[in-house]
Amino acid sequence: MDAQSQHLFSLPIPPSTLAALTKAGYETLDDLPQSDSANQLIDVLNIPFGASQTLHSSSQRPNSGGPGNLPSTQTAASLIGSISKRKSRRFTTHSPPLDALLDGGLPEGGILELSGPPGSSKERILLNIVRSFVEAGKSILLVDCQDMCDPCHLDELMTDNLSARRLVSYLKIGSLTELMMFMNNLSLCNDSFDLLAISCISYPFQNARPTKSARNYILEKIKQALTKVNISQNVTIVVTSQLVTKLVNIDGTTGNFDSVGAKGVMVPALGHVYLPSAKAFRVLVALNGPTLDTGEISTTSSFRLLAPLKPGL
Amino acid sequence: MVSLASHTALSASQKALLKRGQITTLSDLILTPAQDIARKCRVSPLEITAIVDVVCRDHFIHAPTLEELLSAPNLWGICTSGDVRLDAALGGGFRTGMIWEVVGESAAGKTQLALRMSLLVQLSIELGGLAGSACYLLTSGRLPTSRILQISQHHPLLASSGQCGLDDIHTMPIPSIDFLVQTLSRHLPDFIERKLELRKTDSSIRPIRLVVIDALGELFHASGKTSTETLVQRAQNINDISTHLHTLSSKYGIVVIVLNEVVDAFERASNNEEDPTVGLTYAEQSKWFARAHSLPGEDRKEASLGLVWANQINARIMMSRTGRRRYTTFIRPATQKRQKLEDGHDTRNIPAEDTERLELVRRLSIVFSSVSNPGSLDYVVDSTGIISLEEEKPFELANEPTTASSSVAPPLAMPDSQIAPLDIGFAEGESAVNDLSSEPIVAPDDEDEWESFWEKDEITEEMYLAASLDPDK
Numbered sequence: 001m002d003a004q005s006q007h008l009f010s011l012p013i014p015p016s017t018l019a020a021l022t023k024a025g026y027e028t029l030d031d032l033p034q035s036d037s038a039n040q041l042i043d044v045l046n047i048p049f050g051a052s053q054t055l056h057s058s059s060q061r062p063n064s065g066g067p068g069n070l071p072s073t074q075t076a077a078s079l080i081g082s083i084s085k086r087k088s089r090r091f092t093t094h095s096p097p098l099d100a101l102l103d104g105g106l107p108e109g110g111i112l113e114l115s116g117p118p119g120s121s122k123e124r125i126l127l128n129i130v131r132s133f134v135e136a137g138k139s140i141l142l143v144d145c146q147d148m149c150d151p152c153h154l155d156e157l158m159t160d161n162l163s164a165r166r167l168v169s170y171l172k173i174g175s176l177t178e179l180m181m182f183m184n185n186l187s188l189c190n191d192s193f194d195l196l197a198i199s200c201i202s203y204p205f206q207n208a209r210p211t212k213s214a215r216n217y218i219l220e221k222i223k224q225a226l227t228k229v230n231i232s233q234n235v236t237i238v239v240t241s242q243l244v245t246k247l248v249n250i251d252g253t254t255g256n257f258d259s260v261g262a263k264g265v266m267v268p269a270l271g272h273v274y275l276p277s278a279k280a281f282r283v284l285v286a287l288n289g290p291t292l293d294t295g296e297i298s299t300t301s302s303f304r305l306l307a308p309l310k311p312g313l
Numbered sequence: 314m315v316s317l318a319s320h321t322a323l324s325a326s327q328k329a330l331l332k333r334g335q336i337t338t339l340s341d342l343i344l345t346p347a348q349d350i351a352r353k354c355r356v357s358p359l360e361i362t363a364i365v366d367v368v369c370r371d372h373f374i375h376a377p378t379l380e381e382l383l384s385a386p387n388l389w390g391i392c393t394s395g396d397v398r399l400d401a402a403l404g405g406g407f408r409t410g411m412i413w414e415v416v417g418e419s420a421a422g423k424t425q426l427a428l429r430m431s432l433l434v435q436l437s438i439e440l441g442g443l444a445g446s447a448c449y450l451l452t453s454g455r456l457p458t459s460r461i462l463q464i465s466q467h468h469p470l471l472a473s474s475g476q477c478g479l480d481d482i483h484t485m486p487i488p489s490i491d492f493l494v495q496t497l498s499r500h501l502p503d504f505i506e507r508k509l510e511l512r513k514t515d516s517s518i519r520p521i522r523l524v525v526i527d528a529l530g531e532l533f534h535a536s537g538k539t540s541t542e543t544l545v546q547r548a549q550n551i552n553d554i555s556t557h558l559h560t561l562s563s564k565y566g567i568v569v570i571v572l573n574e575v576v577d578a579f580e581r582a583s584n585n586e587e588d589p590t591v592g593l594t595y596a597e598q599s600k601w602f603a604r605a606h607s608l609p610g611e612d613r614k615e616a617s618l619g620l621v622w623a624n625q626i627n628a629r630i631m632m633s634r635t636g637r638r639r640y641t642t643f644i645r646p647a648t649q650k651r652q653k654l655e656d657g658h659d660t661r662n663i664p665a666e667d668t669e670r671l672e673l674v675r676r677l678s679i680v681f682s683s684v685s686n687p688g689s690l691d692y693v694v695d696s697t698g699i700i701s702l703e704e705e706k707p708f709e710l711a712n713e714p715t716t717a718s719s720s721v722a723p724p725l726a727m728p729d730s731q732i733a734p735l736d737i738g739f740a741e742g743e744s745a746v747n748d749l750s751s752e753p754i755v756a757p758d759d760e761d762e763w764e765s766f767w768e769k770d771e772i773t774e775e776m777y778l779a780a781s782l783d784p785d786k
Contacts, residue, residue, distance in 0.1 A: 118623040119602040119681030147411045148683045165380035177340045184369035207556040217346035264595030287601035
């Protein structure tokens with residue numbers, strides 16, 4: 001991947017800046033205009049000084065001036081015009097920063113993985129997405145792998161919607177074997193559904209402890225099953241996953257507990273192998289503040305797109 | 314595990330074929346790569362895929378709608394905590410089908426809460442209970458029976474119902490990790506089933522609806538030499554315990570409450586340059602899921618057993634002794650004698666009328682929960698168990714410093730030298746599994762050597778508890 005096509009979300013810019021740029025249709029450094037137009041853009045989008053510096057220095061390359069550049073005579077208004085051709089319906093996650101990151105919400109037929117530490121809002125957001133689909137009259141299959149989605153609680157969350165009880169189907173998975181049989185049977189489902197929501201897909205793996213080759217095989221099978229149902233029936237998919245800690249050396253290589261100076265980095269437990277990679281959004285939900293004791297507001301979370309996968313359909 | 318030899322969906326020849334390749338259980342069939350099975354059974358992979366398909370279809374489960382689920386008799390329920398404010402904070406009370414962790418310093422009140430729950434679960438559904446009995450698993454010591462009696466006599470719900478007592482609290486000793494795993498995988502399920510069986514002919518028998526583990530952290534202290542337990546084993550133990558608890562709670566509609574200890578929280582130097590495309594910094598994240606932050610000083614302590622355990626639970630409730638005082642008004646029953654209780658809690662001789670006093674208050678914080686928002690409340694321990702206090706009004710704020718060391722229990726720190734190297738949470742790495750047969754990864758001969766080694770190490774024991782050996786590729 002050369003520098004010009006470097007994705008914006010791999011730059012150390014604040015999430016709000018990233019969201020503003022993405023919303024305006026800019027995805028890679030390639031997309032950003034140069035010099036004067038850049039300053040206009042920065043003003044109009046209200047990008048803070050630090051971030052604008054980062055963007056400026058990142059996009060300075062000896063041979064800049066490729067096909068992605070916009071002529072500097074364009075007006076600010078036209079710079080904000082959406083470059084993207086995204087027309088799919090979007091479902092809100094009821095979390096504005098995440099919606100912004102996803103350019104309006106989870107697209108219909110899209111795939112979203114939310115991973116985060118205990119207490120992050122990933123499970124809450126999964127239920128929010130379920131609610132969005134209910135509000136649109138769509139049907140949902142909710143798969144609960146770690147008892148996070150109490151059906152009574154879910155029912156209480158959606159009391160204002162009378163059709164919720166009919167639209168949401170609920171299944172508990174208790175082991176990796178059960179999960180794999182479920183995946184195998186996914187395409188068999190006689191009742192079709194619009195959203196497949198899987199809570200804590202990483203959990204069944206930790207007790208089964210498959211060998212590396214078995215694990216890869218299993219992850220591939222999951223990918224096949226998800227891809228099939230996503231493509232053939234346009235099922236939207238959202239999954240949550242836990243994080244595991246890996247020790248990373250100063251030089252970036254994997255460490256072990258003997259390594260001096262290694263630090264702990266939390267990464268999604270299953271990696272990306274199990275997701276249909278071309279389409280999947282992978283979002284890290286981080287905790288970045290104390291819980292607020294006001295009863296209504298849940299733990300402050302921040303979101304970031306993890307892998308350089310092309311968003312948008 | 315389901316044996317394939319007796320599986321109804323397979324033909325005799327298919328069974329024979331599988332037996333030849335030593336594929337005996339359902340898990341073997343489903344989780345082993347088809348190529349490998351094919352090779353072992355000496356048939357083509359296509360035949361194996363066909364067998365897998367047949368078996369999977371036989372296990373097809375139709376997912377019920379919420380309507381079907383909730384209108385039929387089911388095992389979902391909520392048990393009151395015995396305190397209206399606490400119930401509200403918990404999202405109605407303690408729900409079945411999930412794992413609740415109650416973590417805190419000794420004498421913060423966790424056992425009080427657990428003991429009272431063992432009584433409250435016995436109440437009828439109308440009164441807020443689950444009409445069930447409790448299994449109380451103790452790592453050490455004995456059930457404080459006189460305290461339980463006192464609670465049952467003083468707490469309004471329990472006293473007036475007369476339904477709840479010691480008979481329906483079944484104690485089981487769990488002196489070691491192995492004991493606990495054995496209990497959860499075999500003895501407890503057997504016991505639960507037996508009760509259900511007896512109930513068919515005698516409806517006065519109450520099914521188990523609450524399981525308490527008092528206390529998990531104690532089991533993971535270094536006991537003697539560390540050579541027998543590898544770091545992988547520890548994390549696996551935690552995973553196994555969790556899996557059994559989740560299975561039991563779902564299958565039988567049980568409230569699972571696990572008591573855990575705290576350790577001193579250390580500020581870890583967090584590296585400012587975090588690579589946003591890789592992951593999150595453990596040092597930074599663990600602050601928010603392992604500690605409570607509603608009051609200054611509340612974050613001096615953090616839950617033990619790190620990320621590995623935190624990933625297992627559905628809710629974390631932290632109880633702290635804060636050294637704060639508040640004016641409180643209590644209406645107490647007239648008959649209350651001064652008593653030095655087994656676990657050292659005092660109750661005062663209070664006249665029946667309202668009295669305003671400056672009380673030592675404690676703090677309860679819901680650090681995270683799948684069924685409610687985070688929140689906090691003040692409480693005190695009294696003869697009824699624990700009792701919450703109203704939200705503090707500004708003019709009532711006590712002027713006691715919150716770090717009064719004299720009223721705070723000594724921290725329950727786990728010994729660094731023996732735990733730290735062995736508690737790396739093995740998550741998904743294959744090398745750890747393969748390495749189990751090779752020589753142990755650490756075999757410290759000299760305890761002092763390890764002491765000093767870990768002293769200098771930036772990486773804390775909690776980090777080790779969470780680190781995986783072989784990150785996924």
